[in-house]
Amino acid sequence: MKQHDTDIIIAGGGLAGATLALALSRSLPQLRVTVVETFPLSPDALPDSYQPSYDARSTALAWGSRLIFEELGLWQRLAEHATPIRHIHVSDRGHFGATRLNAADHQQEALGYVADNRWMGLCLMRELLQTNVVWQAPAEVTDMQPIADGVRVTLGADDGERQLTAQCLVVADGGRSGLREKLGFRVNEQAYNQHALIANVSTSQSHNYTAYERFTDAGPMALLPHGSPTRAGNTAALVWTLDSEALDELLALSDDDKCQRLQQRFGWRLGRFARIGECSHYPLTLKTVDESVRPGVVLVGNAAHALHPVAGQGFNLALRGLMVLVEQLRLATGQQQPLGSLSVLKAYQNRHRQDWQQTVRFSDSLIQLFGTNLPLVTGARDAGLMGLDLLPGAKRWFARQAMGLGGRRAEIRTPGTTATERSSDE
Known part of the structure; x- marks a missing residue:
C-alpha cells in the first residue's frame, strides 16, 4: 500500500470531528489521524476549572450517547456538567393528548442529558491532547483530488497553501460548510419555512x-432541564420554532415581553418565566445526502444529514454514525484494505443507512403530524399521544427512540478485543 503523509484527515474539529478523532485513537491507535480546524488546539486555551455561562448553548445527549462516551472513557468527565433528563412530557397545546416518559420505568437513571457545547468541546480537547492525533490549525480543507489508494488534500492557512496525502478524507465541518458542495455531493433539502430560536430561560418553578x-399551532417548542447535574434548578434550554414574521416580531421585543410571549405559548407548567438570555436563531431545513461516500471521501455528522431539532436527535444520530465508521475502518485495517476504498466506505454507508433513514422519518413525521390543524388529524394525534401513555409496547418503542436506542450501534473496541456488534435490543 502506498505510503501517505497521514492515514485519515478529518476536516473539522468540532464535536463530531473531535469525537471521531478520539474514537479512532482509542480503537486504532496505529493509525495516523490529522484534524484540520480553523481554531487552534492549545493547552493554554483549556481552563483549570469550568464555569458554566448562563447563555451557553447546549446539546441534548440521548442515553445511547452516554453509552458511547463511556466506551470512549469520556463520560465521567462529561457528567460533571451534564444535566440528567429523568422525565419527558409531550403535549399538544389546546388539545387533551399528552404522554409522559419516566427513566425509572425503564430502569435507567436518566433518559438523556443536556450538556453545554463548550464543556463537551473542552472535555474532548483534554483527551485529544493525550493522544497522537495531529492538529493542523488554524487551517481549512479547500480542495481534494483522488490519487492512488487515497486522496491529496489542499489546506489553506494564513501562511499559504500546503498539501497532504491520506488514505481517506472525512468531512465533518457541519451542514453550512461549502466543502461538501465543492466536492460535488448532491444535497436534498426540504425547507420547513420556520426558524429555531435558541435561548436559556429561568422559571419560578x-x-x-x-x-x-x-x-403548538405555530410550531413545536422544547424546554430542556439545564444547569446543575445534582440539584434540580430553575434554568431550562429553550428551542422555539417560529415562522419568519413571528421571529422578527419576537426579536424586536424587550426581554420581559419575550417572556410574556413565551408564557402565552408554553403555559404555566414551570410557573412564571422570569428571565430569557441571549437569543440566537437559524432557519430550519431537513438536509440529507443519499450517497455520502465516494472513493477516498466520506461525509459525517451535519455534513451528511441535518435534522429538525424537534426530537433532539441530530448529534445523537451523528455520534452513532461515527462509531459505525470507526468499526468499519477497524475491520478494513484488519483485512489490510485501503481505508478510502469505495467498498469499505460503501459498507459503512449501508450499515448506517437504516439508522439515519429511521431517525429522519421519526423527526420529520412529528413535524408533519403536528404541523396541521385539520380536525381529523388533530383528533388522531391526540388519540395517539394518549395511546402512547396507555399502551406499554408503544410507549416502550417511543422511549427507545427518545433514548437513541432505536437502531443498532457499533461498539468501540480497544486493540486485542474481538469484533462483535451489539444490538440495542439486547
Missing part, C-alpha cells in the same frame, strides 16, 4: 429534571 416537548 424547578424543572425537576423534566424535558417538555410542546406542540
